[in-house]
Amino acid sequence: MLGFPLHPPIRVYILNHMVQYTRIRLDASFAALSDATRRGVLEQLGRSDASITDLAEKFHMTLTGIKKHVGVLEAAGLVTTEKVGRVRTCKLGRRRLEEETAWLERYRQLWESRFDELDKVVEQLKRKEKSDGRKKRE
Amino acid sequence: MDARRESEATPMKNRTIVERKSEREIVVTRTFNGPARIVFEAWTKPELFKQWWTPKSMGMFLRSCEMDVRVGGKYRLVFGHDASKPDEFFGRYIEVTPYSRLVWTNDEGGDGGPVTTVTFEEKGGKTLLVMRELYPSKEALDAAGTGAADAMSETFEQLDELLVALGASVGRS
Numbered sequence: 001m002l003g004f005p006l007h008p009p010i011r012v013y014i015l016n017h018m019v020q021y022t023r024i025r026l027d028a029s030f031a032a033l034s035d036a037t038r039r040g041v042l043e044q045l046g047r048s049d050a051s052i053t054d055l056a057e058k059f060h061m062t063l064t065g066i067k068k069h070v071g072v073l074e075a076a077g078l079v080t081t082e083k084v085g086r087v088r089t090c091k092l093g094r095r096r097l098e099e100e101t102a103w104l105e106r107y108r109q110l111w112e113s114r115f116d117e118l119d120k121v122v123e124q125l126k127r128k129e130k131s132d133g134r135k136k137r138e
Numbered sequence: 139m140d141a142r143r144e145s146e147a148t149p150m151k152n153r154t155i156v157e158r159k160s161e162r163e164i165v166v167t168r169t170f171n172g173p174a175r176i177v178f179e180a181w182t183k184p185e186l187f188k189q190w191w192t193p194k195s196m197g198m199f200l201r202s203c204e205m206d207v208r209v210g211g212k213y214r215l216v217f218g219h220d221a222s223k224p225d226e227f228f229g230r231y232i233e234v235t236p237y238s239r240l241v242w243t244n245d246e247g248g249d250g251g252p253v254t255t256v257t258f259e260e261k262g263g264k265t266l267l268v269m270r271e272l273y274p275s276k277e278a279l280d281a282a283g284t285g286a287a288d289a290m291s292e293t294f295e296q297l298d299e300l301l302v303a304l305g306a307s308v309g310r311s
Binding site for chain 1 (some may be wrong): 139147151154156158164166168170171172176177179180186189190191193194270
């Protein structure tokens with residue numbers, strides 16, 4: 001009964017939302033992938049993380065040029081970057097992990113709202129037991 | 139008196155915790171301020187179950203709810219505002235231990251459905267409820283979960299394939 005753990009209206013809502021979100025993400029992904037350098041950067045990062053400087057050398061580009069490409073990949077969620085000191089390191093995106101976390105959070109919200117209602121049922125039954133108990137004693 | 143007023147104004151709300159325990163399992167934990175027999179009753183009597191399973195805040199509509207809570211007994215929940223397009227959830231109870239344990243299958247999705255185990259543990263008048271959903275495989279859980287949308291994981295598989303194909307073509311060029 002929890003099988004597909006979300007109930008239909010929620011499921012439809014999330015599905016629509018996710019499909020729409022996916023579509024936007026995919027548009028961004030396809031745009032990002034339309035360029036040979038950017039595909040090369042992804043392939044490179046698939047082998048190992050690299051700094052902007054590494055990438056610029058590898059692809060014979062200026063720092064500004066490679067930063068632009070990395071920026072597009074980052075916007076599409078395909079790459080993440082982190083600056084430590086003066087070095088900006090690029091790695092493949094963690095998009096899936098974030099989506100899993102988001103799903104768990106929605107799942108938690110569903111159960112939280114169910115259980116808030118269940119609290120009320122429990123209170124109601126406790127009151128009933130109490131008053132039934134009183135009646136029996138009377 | 140102040141203390142009582144305070145407890146009425148801000149009733150203690152118990153936390154709902156959700157964890158992905160393993161590749162195949164999701165666990166939800168929550169404490170209820172009542173004895174296990176009451177909480178168990180709310181899970182096993184349709185007229186009570188209906189009161190909380192579809193929270194009003196979620197805009198859900200439960201058309202019908204049948205539960206034959208005994209080992210081998212079936213349940214069937216029908217959702218949906220539109221009677222011509224009902225959404226059904228059904229399965230069988232495979233373990234029923236009054237006030238402490240319920241296990242059921244989720245068969246609406248075919249073989250890939252999880253087995254749900256709910257345990258009720260009473261301590262000092264409160265009940266700790268633990269609900270586990272164990273899927274037959276990581277893929278089944280991913281499809282129900284991260285996929286939120288089978289469509290979604292499918293889309294990503296396509297993207298993966300595309301990336302592999304693009305990677306290969308980059309390698310060649």
